[in-house]
Amino acid sequence: MKLSKLKITILLSGLLFFSAACEGFLDVNTDPTAPSEVPEDLQLSALLGVFSYQTIGNEPARTTNRWVQQLAWSGFPPSSDNYDFDESGPNNFWNSSYTVVLNNARELENLAEENGNLAYSGIAKVIQAWSFAILTDLWNEIPYTEAFDPANTTPAYDSQELVYSEVISLLEAALVDLSSESPEAPGSDDLLYGGDLVKWQKLANTLIARYQLRLTNAPGHSASEQANLALQALSNGFDSNSDDADFEYYDNAGEENPWYQFAIDGKWDTRDQLSDHYINLLKDLDDPRLPIQARPVGAVNNSGLVPGFDPDTVEYAGNVNGSEGDGAGSYSSIGAFYSDADSPLTWASYAEAKFIEAEATYIAQGAASAQDVYEEAIRASMSKLGVSQEAADSYIASLGPLAASANPLEDIIVQKYIANFLSLENYNDWRRTGYPELEPAVDPYTPSGEIPVRYPYPTSELQNNAESVSSTGIPVGYGSLDINVWWDSQN
Known part of the structure; x- marks a missing residue:
């Protein structure tokens, strides 16, 4: 259909x-x-x-x-980038x-x-x-x-x-x-x-x-x-990448991929670009997914895709979260694999399933038992993105074995964070485990100065269901951002 x-x-x-x-x-x-x-x-x-x-x-x-x-937001603060939410x-x-x-x-x-x-x-x-x-x-x-x-x-x-x-x-x-x-x-x-x-x-x-x-x-x-x-x-559960829940979109007006509409198409807004933290993480790991998850600086400007873009030097850079940006043209935007008009939107993936298995195996049986599953999770992510087997093998070898790591859980979650690029699950995993380690954005709006750990109750509920909201004991507005949800209460 x-x-x-x-x-x-x-x-x-x-x-x-x-x-x-x-x-x-x-x-x-x-x-x-x-x-x-x-x-x-x-x-x-x-x-x-x-x-x-x-x-x-x-x-x-x-x-x-x-x-x-x-x-990261590449426009003027404040915005939800520094927790003005x-x-x-x-x-x-x-x-x-x-x-x-x-x-x-x-x-x-x-x-x-x-x-x-x-x-x-x-x-x-x-x-x-x-x-x-x-x-x-x-x-x-x-x-x-x-x-x-x-x-x-x-x-x-x-x-x-x-x-x-x-x-x-x-x-x-x-x-x-x-x-x-x-x-x-x-x-x-x-x-x-x-x-x-x-x-x-x-x-x-x-x-x-x-x-x-x-x-x-x-x-x-x-x-x-x-x-x-x-x-x-x-x-x-999922057996291979062929089981991935990928929802199709089309290069027709009003039928395009949501990331294309929200971050690439100049008719909307092009200021949702990549974070300096994330670009530097991929560079530090020499991750072959960088040119797939990110477009080179200059490929997108405030009007959208730049026609005929062909730079002499390919550069990848992000904005520091919460800082004033120079507009879309100064930073890497979301890679075409995720943000072309007809790119599918992944709801859930085999790679995520294998990372869940890797973490669960680590908890239940230890790091050595989780190693093969962990590697398969990374391979699943790279295969989906078209990374060669040779490049995947080299990357996995560079990471070293989980059993020799000072923190195997951190290793698993950081790799899951990369594989789950743009997924809400990144936020849930960060709250649940504390990984990846992050510094708060510049000039944070949270009372604590920390990254928010929940959403505030919306205006419609405050207006139409105030008694039920009040029964939660959660304050209105910015104060709510610092209060952990139940499953996150021990972190």
Whole structure:
């Protein structure tokens, strides 16, 4: 299915469900002036398109990858680059997550279960679980148990501990649905896997592993037990790069890759460029992924891609986070592999799965046991990016064995950080482990002067659900940025 057709289904779906959502927090009643029922195939295409653009490739990844210093703002401060991120910053993302993504996913789940089309309900549950995980990872306490009650416009907030248990339960329920008989099953309307339900099952298991490992330092949880739960899930997770969840985009107006729209296309804004920290990390490691993850300085300016760009000397440079920038033309921008108009957007990858396995194996069995998995994770990343086997072998040899390292966990997470370029998971791993080691941005807006460890509750909640926000005890605005989420409470 072409994205031009997808745009129609997104619009149709949005009109149906957004008007209903305005009546309640996640009201799934339909608009009486609209068709009474949108079939599963149109709902699925719309859901996947909105989730990819609004969640995976939008605000959560852009802001947090400034905070973990893969990206940097190349304009004038202040900006979210130095943590000028108050209640207005995440407002659109919170609202789109609840009133569009989750509303549509719940509607699809209900219709599919009513019709016995469990393949569709399984996919809808994966998207719900993933969305709720992202919301609670960024905010800690969020509406969950009361979120779908159309009569309740001020839903109570649930603890992150409860939400995490529900996320994993949703993924386990999705696995049951995805392996059950389904009279109607996705085909081309599945814009991620083309109806391959085995790959959806592998994705769900990989997500379970991700979220089990997230809890290694959570109160009341054992790191070794969480590691073993992650390894158990990964036994049915991604097997190779061919399983990667890569969402396709096209070089047509309004159908382009989100990073192209947000960082390359001059019609939007080209000031999200690479961080000095990240460029220097890759240079220090002599990492062959540098020219793939970064464009040379001058390839992009404030108007977008520079026609006929052909420098005499190729240079890679980033801006120092929080400092005043000289505009896009002075820094390296996001590499074409990730930011061409028709570049796919990776939701989750085999390389990430292998890094999860490497860390879990290290926790459960030690550094020597994790070595082969660690190397396979790096190779998976390099293979996906087209790095030669010879270059990958040389790079891995230069790193040395984990067993000889002063800090094997740091080695694993730093390599995962590179492989997961532009992923929200970089921020989650940094909070969970403290790696990579980072210095705060210039002139930070956080009261502590440190990198933020959570999002502030958005304006819409402060205006419409103030009592529930107040019950969390989290202050409004910048003060909230210093308060750890539950699973991060021991760091």
